[in-house]
Amino acid sequence: MLVIGFSTRNIVCSGSRAGYNMYAIDAFCDQDTIGCCIATKELPHELDIRSKDAADIIIDMVRSFEVDFDAIVPGSGFEAMDFSSLPWTVLASDPESIQAVQDKFTLSRKLAELGLPHPHVYENVDDKPDKFPVMIKPRKAGGGIFNRMACNGQELLEAVQDILGTEPSFSRNDLMMQEFIEGVPASVSLIASKDKAVAVAVNEQLIGISWLTRMQFAYCGNITPYEGKYAEEMCNISEKLTSELGLLGSVGIDFIVTEDGPKIIEVNPRFQGSLDTVELATGINLFDAHVKAFMGKLPVRPLRIQRSAGRCIIYADRETRMDAQVLIEMRKHKVADIPQPDYVALADYPVTSVLHTGMNRSNVFESLKQDSENIKRIMKK
Template sequence: MESLPWQTPRYHRKNEKWRNMQNILAIGFDTRNIVCSASRAGYKVCSIDAFRDLDLQRCAYASAFLECRTSSELRQLDPRWIIAKMNTFGLDFDAIVPGSGMEMLDQGSFPCPVLASSPDAVKEASNKLHLAKKLEALGMPNPQCYSSEELDIVEYPVILKPSSGGGGIFNRVARNRQELLAAFEELARLDPGLAAEELVIQDFLEGIPSSVSLLSTKSQALTVAVNEQLIGTPWLSRLPFAYCGNVTPFRTEHAEEMEALAEELVLELGLLGSNGVDFLVTEKGPVVLEVNPRFQGSLDTIEIATGINLFEAHIGCFRGELPEKPEAKHFAARGVLYSDRELFIDRKLMDVILREKSTDIPSMGTVTEPDWPLTSLFACASTRDEAVRSLERGAERIKTFIVNRTKEERKNLNPAGEA
């Protein structure tokens, strides 16, 4: 596996009074990008997450498996279980940094600070119905939202999605009432813990998915990047709305407007540290879709494109400091490749993945379920199209190996001449 631009250099903390903060716990559904950024910044970091990817284990001082598969399971996680896991690592932790799914940790339950926005601020920002009301009050463009109790006034087409989180996997488009009711039933089967009142209905708009990544203190906000989002990219996933990665930077005439809207919004919501605002760039201009009050999937491409260490910058926000605005030096692209079948990760498949510029590398001997992320591919180039083409070629090499191996396995199971 070739080294990526940010895999070799290490970053050094300049503020003497914060050199004593050394031991960090990252916890969330997927923490690999947080853990590796923190490790590059010189921290001793432990992880609790649902994947325990090979590259996470290489960056972490120690790691533990988070046996949660749904957002409802994450919300019910007992802080005492987390503390017990922390005790097994043998470190005195200076701080906890939550990742996806753990944004609303009860900050008073732990013996060290939780470096995240307050649970109240996260709740307001994460819930799409609450956010819609906030955006209306601020006069910011956003799609019309409906609750599950407002089916009689819905104007189609619409998109049904979890009111908080989801990664696009559960998003469903409905063009009439019958399709909408069918979508409710399908999501109830996929995640029995996902109640109807935890779903939101939004007007379905056409446009380019994008995001603004920001850093914020109590009084200031700074955009660090405007990113294109890869959503439902057919050569990466067969799920039409799955998050498939990013390209940084996103060159658009609307960038300054998006930055201004995002900076105003995170300050209004009282968010701290690294946060993201998702947009859809339509023919009429940018529309605010949702807020991610945590580290985002674009962390990698931002660090590759600009050279900033986002973990160190996140820590700085909690002492009231923002870095200088970074500038993209080239285009960086991340493609999240999903498996279209159940896959056992053996040595041969691992070698194929490692030959690419890859991260989120599954551990040998594990099983990847259908429509779950298999690995992430990266590319860095002087143009956006060149970076994306490089991703596509890498994805095709891995998929071709999987298809050929599957054919070979079927042939061995059913030799010629046998019934």
């Protein structure tokens, strides 16, 4: 099996644990990614996934393995890439369905049509909002690193300019303005076949955690299970929506849980960052479940939660080189996504992940925090 994505460690290691021979094309090629694969190739640093020749570059890389793959599994960033010129099965939803949900503006219109709860989305970023605050974000990019909140008209102008300045490939048409909603970020992880979607876990999302990142809305990890209100309602909404959208395999739906109930934020038609915590909390192998979903075989809901599990992502506060001593000290903690020696993490880039399990959310959260703060101190030496 070949996995192609910007960060594939959790996917290929899940596949390896399930007994598949794994290969990867990945932006980082972390040590544990390589350890779970027969072979890996690193994405070119200059690759612009939005460029017209990106697919040709990736397809040439795939062919260079000289392996007859059982299937290709697209990961984050490559879900909608056209692999039709290759002879292997692609275990993903059809490209039209993927593109429809990846565009958050288009998705908002579909949610309104279905009568499902979601934040109000304005026609464009130059509209005058009915009320502040609002959120400015890319219509397609994920991870929250470009998201900006604006509390008045001046901040709105500054937020748009800040995003465009940070990512020159964006235009104003690539951005959207959304009602800002207070609440707890959560997600539902699903496995879907052509006939049915099954929710396998509800997860708390860690967003903009100060001891992990300087970015206010950056995705920082998950804790499974989510222990708040409306979990069952989110499962029911997610199963209905996933089936309605015709998505297949592993699917994630993000929510903000407000006092009035959950509101849908986005849909991810691929493996999600919560893969580690879902597997640790439930005992399911998500890669195997993804593969079997394309054969019409689905897990049975509800899955029993065996323990609480957490993953957090540590971002670099400044440019940081992972020298040998730093990596030795880092490995004394429960880490994943272990960088290569001398890897240079630029400011606000991900460095590594910490994984913990425990009896409850509080226990796991404190363990994640303690290890993360220790690793950050190591990185600053």
